[in-house]
Amino acid sequence: MELWYTEKQTDHFGITAKIKQTLVEEQTDFQHLAIIDTVEFGRMLVLDGMVMTTIKDEFVYHEMVAHPVLHTHPNPKHVLVVGGGDGGVIREVLKHPEVEKAVLVEIDGKVIEYSKKYLPEIAGELNNPRVEVIVNDGYMHIHENKNTYDVIMVDSTEPVGPAVQLFEKGFYQGIYDALKEDGIFVAQTDNPWFKGDLIQKVNQDVKEIFPIVKVYQANIPTYPSGLWTFTMGSKTVDPLNIDENNIPELPTKYYTPRLHKAVFALPRFVEDLVNPK
Known part of the structure; x- marks a missing residue:
């Protein structure tokens, strides 16, 4: 059968x-x-x-959460990952030698436990000495740690269950406050085919808080529609002003220095969501 x-x-x-x-x-x-x-x-x-x-396509998502933002920030020493208990984003963050400490805050300890056991290729760096793993509410952690992080990455599920509050404007304001003066954050923001209204709302909310807001995309075959978006909010640095010739080559399978700016070129129907006329 x-x-x-x-x-x-x-x-x-x-x-x-x-x-x-x-x-x-x-x-x-x-x-x-x-x-x-x-x-x-x-x-x-x-x-x-x-x-x-x-196991087959995880590298796309995890690389595209971590590398565009880390190559945009001038000196990302302290990084926070909210969610991401499978450890994939942490694995990619640690490819950047300038990162001194990466903090993972995952609300569900079982995700961490079972990922270590059954997904070791993804979760293998969670025991790295540069990593601090906290089983707690990421929303509360953000609001309790002001002016602490250089980069914050939100690796959440879709806005259901415990992740609902991670798509609210108050959370993005909390992120802004938890970042240092040149801080940058990135969040996965779902797909434009089925969740265009979500992308539009998040973009509007983040633009009311961060002076520089950019949306980029990647192809992830097991995610709804295959076309996935990420929203980056920056206090000072525009990712499109980065010289790709200064981006070092890392051991990646999807992200490349040449792709850094290209992923911000959106199809027109996605552009219309993030920049409505």
Whole structure:
């Protein structure tokens, strides 16, 4: 008998993958968690019925959260990752030798525990001495640590369950206050095919707080529609003013110095969302 997992991405559309086995399934204190082994994409982390990451395509998301912002900031020594308990963003952050300390604040300790066990390729740097792992509410951590971080990365699920408050204007104001005077933040902001209204709202909220706001994109096949956006808010530095010739080559699979500016070139229908006429 064949077993298939289907993520219902909208009321009328979904993606499906053939399953080898279910490695873990648990209702945590915050969400339903499963790790399944699929034929096409390998081991897959699923939270509340949504694909968070897979062994095959995880590098795209994790690289694109970390590297554009870290190559924009002039000297990112102290970095915060909100969410991201699978450890993939932390792994990419640590490729930057100038980062002295990376703090991960994940509300659900079970995500960390099971990622270490079943997704070691992704979570392998969570025990690095440059990393501090805190199991707590990222929203509260932001508001309790003012003027602390050079870069803040929000690696959240979609705005459901415990992640709802991570898409609110008050959270972005808290991020602004938690950043130093030249600080930059980035957040994943979903896809323009199904969540255009979300992208538009986040962009408007962030523009009311940060003087420089840019949206960029990447292709992630297991995420809804495959086209994914990220929103960067900066206090002083424009990512488009960075000289790509000064960006060092890192061991990446998606991000390159030549891609740094290119990802900010948006299709017109996405441009219309972030810069409505």
